[in-house]
Amino acid sequence: MIEETMNYETAVTQTLNQHMSVRSFLDKAVPDEMLRSILNAARRSPTSSNMQTYSIIVVRDPATRQQLAVLAGNQKHVEECDVFVGFLADINRLGIASEMHGETLAKSLETSLVATVDAALVGMSVQTAAESFGLGAVMIGGMRNQPQQVAELLGFPPGVYMVYGMSLGWPAVETPAELKPRLPESLVIHYEQYDASDPHPRIAEYDAALAEYYGQRNQNAAAWSAPIAKRLNKPSRPRLRQTLEGMGFHFE
Ligand SMILES: Cc1cc2nc3c(=O)[nH]c(=O)nc-3n(C[C@H](O)[C@H](O)[C@H](O)COP(=O)(O)O)c2cc1C
Known part of the structure; x- marks a missing residue:
């Protein structure tokens, strides 16, 4: 069918x-x-x-x-x-x-x-x-x-x-x-073997596409890599593991 x-x-x-x-x-x-x-x-x-x-x-x-x-x-x-x-x-x-x-x-x-x-x-x-x-x-x-x-x-x-x-x-x-545009297909979908060839140009391409998308909407958001770099330079929700363990879960 x-x-x-x-x-x-x-x-x-x-x-x-x-x-x-x-x-x-x-x-x-x-x-x-x-x-x-x-x-x-x-x-x-x-x-x-x-x-x-x-x-x-x-x-x-x-x-x-x-x-x-x-x-x-x-x-x-x-x-x-x-x-x-x-x-x-x-x-x-x-x-x-x-x-x-x-x-x-x-x-x-x-x-x-x-x-x-x-x-x-x-x-x-x-x-x-x-x-x-x-x-x-x-x-x-x-x-x-x-x-x-x-x-x-x-x-x-x-x-x-x-x-x-x-x-x-x-x-x-x-x-x-x-x-909202997604990362280039070739960065995300791998066939048979992980393709680790230089991702920089494709990340830059996506940064430009996302910046354009936000720009068209007058949304003052940076593109993809810059906010990630800024946001993930320290652990997010650093007490989460302790909190969830206190609630009966185990994450070790
Ligand atoms: C697990 C998960 C948690 C999310 N949490 C929030 C959130 O707290 N607030 C929000 O506004 N959007 C949240 N989102 C939505 C994402 O920001 C959104 O899916 C992403 O920016 C892609 O945009 P799109 O879904 O419109 O394509 C979340 C998405 C996922 C998958």
Whole structure:
């Protein structure tokens, strides 16, 4: 069937090819049944060893979203979206399953990573499914600014943290608009062997493309390499490991 497709495009690749993060939303509700359809489709995502080490939390309450917006570093779109969805690494349930059989869950880096990856995968599926309905979304990594406070606000048991959240709603901007350029294909996709040939010209090419993109929007953002250099010259969220370990994870 797919072999016969002339242009190798499907509804899914079209949705992926039109992805853009949306940070401003109409005052219009996402129907509950649409949301359930999206979330349940996403639950078909692959999950490491079928362990399903994630949970999803849906937050519609405006007061709670307002507090989450503050915890995420005053990100207004967390407050102003219609629905906020959190993707949680959840090893609490693994602990319960272990206890059901007289065992104790051995916490490890691997288990913590598996839970984090599972949460990331299901969230990506939610984003794609939501966009296929014409909804807009932006992922919110700012939820890791203050993970303990997020956990307390939303009543997480030990062994649960929000890997990232997602503001979801009907876009108040035109979609698809001109999309944010990505790094050159040859820098990112390697065939058979990693191509380590001089990346500098292709990074410079991308810096120029991204600067042009921001320039057209009067957005005062630098291109790609300069902000990375500035941002990553010191560890980001330096206390994150200690905080997550205090919440029942293990990252050593
Ligand atoms: C894990 C993750 C966390 C993110 N966190 C934030 C965030 O806290 N706030 C925000 O405005 N955008 C956030 N983003 C969106 C990215 O900034 C965006 O995807 C990226 O700039 C590419 O732009 P595009 O999605 O419009 O193509 C996040 C994206 C990912 C994948």
